[in-house]
Each structure stands twice: as structure tokens, then as C-alpha cells.
Amino acid sequence: MMRAFCLALSLMLAAPAVAATERVGSIDGVAIIDRLDVADLPAGQVQRFWFRAGETAIAQSWYVPVIVVKGARPGPKLLLTAAIHGDELNGIDVIHQLVAGLDPAQMAGTLVGVPGLNTPGLLQSTREWTPDDSRASPNLNREMPGAEGGPGIADYAGRLWNRLLRPNADQAVDLHTQSRGTAYVLYAFASTPRARVIAELMRPDILKLDQGEKGTVENEMVRAGVPAITLELGTPEVFDAAMVKRGVAGITNLLREMQMLPGDVIKGQAGFTGNKLTPVRAPRAGFAHLLVPLGAAVTRGQPIATISDAFGRLTDTIPAPATGHINTVFTDPRRARGGMIARIVYWSDDPACREGC
Numbered sequence: 421m422m423r424a425f426c427l428a429l430s431l432m433l434a435a436p437a438v439a440a441t442e443r444v445g446s447i448d449g450v451a452i453i454d455r456l457d458v459a460d461l462p463a464g465q466v467q468r469f470w471f472r473a474g475e476t477a478i479a480q481s482w483y484v485p486v487i488v489v490k491g492a493r494p495g496p497k498l499l500l501t502a503a504i505h506g507d508e509l510n511g512i513d514v515i516h517q518l519v520a521g522l523d524p525a526q527m528a529g530t531l532v533g534v535p536g537l538n539t540p541g542l543l544q545s546t547r548e549w550t551p552d553d554s555r556a557s558p559n560l561n562r563e564m565p566g567a568e569g570g571p572g573i574a575d576y577a578g579r580l581w582n583r584l585l586r587p588n589a590d591q592a593v594d595l596h597t598q599s600r601g602t603a604y605v606l607y608a609f610a611s612t613p614r615a616r617v618i619a620e621l622m623r624p625d626i627l628k629l630d631q632g633e634k635g636t637v638e639n640e641m642v643r644a645g646v647p648a649i650t651l652e653l654g655t656p657e658v659f660d661a662a663m664v665k666r667g668v669a670g671i672t673n674l675l676r677e678m679q680m681l682p683g684d685v686i687k688g689q690a691g692f693t694g695n696k697l698t699p700v701r702a703p704r705a706g707f708a709h710l711l712v713p714l715g716a717a718v719t720r721g722q723p724i725a726t727i728s729d730a731f732g733r734l735t736d737t738i739p740a741p742a743t744g745h746i747n748t749v750f751t752d753p754r755r756a757r758g759g760m761i762a763r764i765v766y767w768s769d770d771p772a773c774r775e776g777c
């Protein structure tokens with residue numbers, strides 16, 4: 421009996437009663453934190469933090485910037501994350517521009533912005549999380565919810581997930597772009613009815629119903645009961661002003677729909693909604709020319725690209741493999757045999773694809 425009581429007591433003492441923001445120091449007046457709980461922050465303020473996301477191989481810390489805009493009135497928590505792939509930059513500017521235009525006195529609820537999740541990838545302008553000898557091609561957006569205390573990337577993901585992202589999100593938008601050498605339209609993925617509503621409020625060019633991949637911020641949030649989307653904003657390694665403006669407008673629309681901001685909600689709508697994707701590949705190595713622009717509607721069989729050899733002589737004309745819309749193009753014309761030239765999103769009537777396949 422006594423033993424059981426002691427065990428229960430030790431368990432109670434071991435488990436923190438409440439998760440609270442853990443401040444461990446500061447850099448240039450910005451608090452360094454090991455954990456964030458926006459519930460314990462004062463209302464009606466903007467706060468900035470350095471979140472300590474783990475250790476580098478030289479026993480220093482990785483830091484991730486966090487901006488919290490806590491409204492004067494209570495309400496839901498919206499999480500915005502950017503640059504989990506380190507060469508995808510537009511989302512950083514979306515968060516910066518959005519926060520610059522927000523007045524917490526006019527807001528209900530809390531916006532949590534993380535403008536740059538992948539510190540090592542950003543430093544090296546690479547999609548991967550580097551360096552990590554525990555993975556051949558470390559992709560931080562396949563590692564959630566991570567494992568604190570595990571090897572490099574697992575620990576980094578685990579700390580982000582447990583101490584920053586998951587506890588501070590009622591709904592979430594993870595901001596991406598395409599990778600180096602490629603470009604997207606404004607493109608959203610959604611896997612649930614509420615996620616589809618969020619995606620349509622962004623007014624994307626193309627919406628893909630998609631059950632997604634394990635370990636992404638979007639999918640792990642959805643699995644944890646938090647409606648979430650992945651939003652793709654054009655091309656990598658740039659701040660594209662037009663795309664950033666559309667991103668800010670979409671998130672503002674969502675904040676209004678969630679009643680976190682005053683103002684009229686613009687009706688959610690996607691330019692095109694599909695549930696299946698097909699790649700267009702080069703039948704032969706060479707230089708690709710696209711015959712249709714990014715975002716174009718195409719018909720099955722329509723010529724959409726050509727391949728030329730090293731002397732500029734036409735070798736192949738490539739037809740569209742499906743009727744749909746071009747959501748991705750490869751901006752780098754150099755193509756190996758079998759390399760991708762574009763992707764087409766289309767609607768499949770296969771019942772198995774109703775929610776995306």
C-alpha cells in the first residue's frame with residue numbers, strides 16, 4: 421500500500437503539473453526558450469523568441485525564431501510554419517509581412533509564426549536537414565513527431581514537435597515552395613473536410629485532395645486532431661512579391677474566418693480541384709522546352725513539351741498523359757532520360773481516389 425502510494429507520489433512529482441514556457445536565457449534581448457506555452461504569455465502583445473531546437477555537432481545550439489501575436493481577447497491558436505525545407509523561402513516572408521500588419525489589440529486568439537524551421541538547411545540553401553549521419557537524405561518534413569534524445573534530426577524534430585508546434589496549434593498551415601530547379605503555382609494539399617475549407621480560403625490556383633505522407637507537419641497534425649494544410653507558394657530560393665502577397669491575403673482570410681481578426685471573409689475557392697497527380701517524363705535525355713505555361717489547362721494527347729539534343733535538334737514531342745492542370749514545371753531544362761518535365765493534377769472518377777490518391 422505504502423509502496424503504491426510512494427510510486428504514485430514519485431510519478432506525480434516527475435510529471436510537470438502544467439507545460440509552461442521555459443526561458444533559459446536571452447540573445448540581444450530576445451528570450452531563449454526550451455518550451456513554449458502561449459497560454460502563459462500576456463494578452464494583447466507581440467513576443468519574439470529563440471527556440472532551442474537541439475545541439476549541433478560542435479556542442480552549440482540550433483536556434484529557431486518564433487513570433488507570437490497574442491490577441492487582446494481569447495480565441496483559437498493558429499500555427500504558421502515555414503522553411504522546413506531550407507531552400508523554400510516565400511513562407512518566411514509571408515510570416516514576416518503578415519505579423520508586421522497585425523495589431524494584437526484588434527485580435528482574438530493567438531498566431532504562432534515560425535519563420536524558418538530548418539536552420540541548418542536554410543544556412544546551406546538545401547531542402548534537406550543537414551548535417552546528420554543518421555539519415556542518407558534527411559528530410560525534416562518526414563520526421564515528425566520526432567524522438568527527443570534520438571540521433572540529430574530525430575531529436576530536432578521531437579523537440580520542435582513536443583515543445584513548440586503541437587502544444588500551440590488548434591489549426592495549422594505549413595508553408596512551402598517547390599524545390600530547386602522547379603516551380604509550383606499557388607498550390608494546396610488537403611486531406612480532411614476542414615483542411616479543404618482552410619485550403620480553399622487560401623484561394624489557390626490548384627487544390628489537390630491528398631492523403632499525404634507520414635511524418636509531415638500537415639499529416640502528423642491531422643493525425644493529432646489538428647486541421648492542417650500544406651501550402652506551396654511558387655519557386656524556391658526567392659522572395660516572390662506576388663506570391664507572398666497572395667499568401668498573406670490567404671492567411672488573413674483564414675484569420676477572419678476563424679474570427680481571430682475582424683473583417684469580411686472572401687469566399688474560399690480553388691481555381692481547380694483534383695485528386696490525382698501524374699508526372700510527365702522525358703523519353704530521352706536532352707534539353708526540355710515547355711510548350712504550355714505553369715498552371716495551364718491541358719488535354720490528354722496535347723503536345724506540352726519538346727526535347728532537343730546537344731546540337732539543338734528536336735528529338736521528341738511529349739503529349740500530356742492526362743486532361744488536367746499543370747501544377748509543377750521543371751525550370752531547369754537539362755533532363756536525364758526519365759527525368760520529370762512537369763506534373764499534371766487531374767480529377768479521377770475512381771471511387772478509391774475520392775479523397776485523393
Ligand SMILES: [Zn+2]
Binds near residue numbers: 598
Ligand atoms: Zn517543401
